Amino acid sequence: MADPKPALVLHLATGGEPLLFALDGEETGQLQESLTDLVKTGSVSTVRTKDGSTVAINFAHVAAAYLDDLNRKSTVFGLHA
Template identity: 70%
Template sequence: MGGMADPKSALVLHLAAGGEPLLFPLAAEESVAVQEKIPDLLKHGGVHSVQTKDGNTVSVNFAHVAAAYIDDLSRKSRFGLTG
């Protein structure tokens, strides 16, 4: 368990169909690995599983994703979302 200063990395997915972006909080080490794979995943539309911060596994079909990136949720305020 970390302190308040720990970055809160999340995988942010904007679906091609539109709507609100999906956020999946990631463990710090996972966010680095996922960030490196995003360009290939978007290019090839593959399915990739990511480990969330709470230990769950989420599988994402990148064929349905218009944009994906890793964001630091502690960097700026967001409405409607609590970490």
């Protein structure tokens, strides 16, 4: 099995293709704890990507956000094949 490639997936309220941000393991753990609250409150937060970049995200514009594995071939919300 391939090494996991964690990513933050954001679906914007305005529609369009989802935004994908590759993450490292440490950032994934931190986001796992706070992602629900960030979306519920519409907070602005910074996320550090796997390549070391820092991205500011305004969660007030996000309709759905979740952590996923980029190695996974097919994903339907909550169902992984």
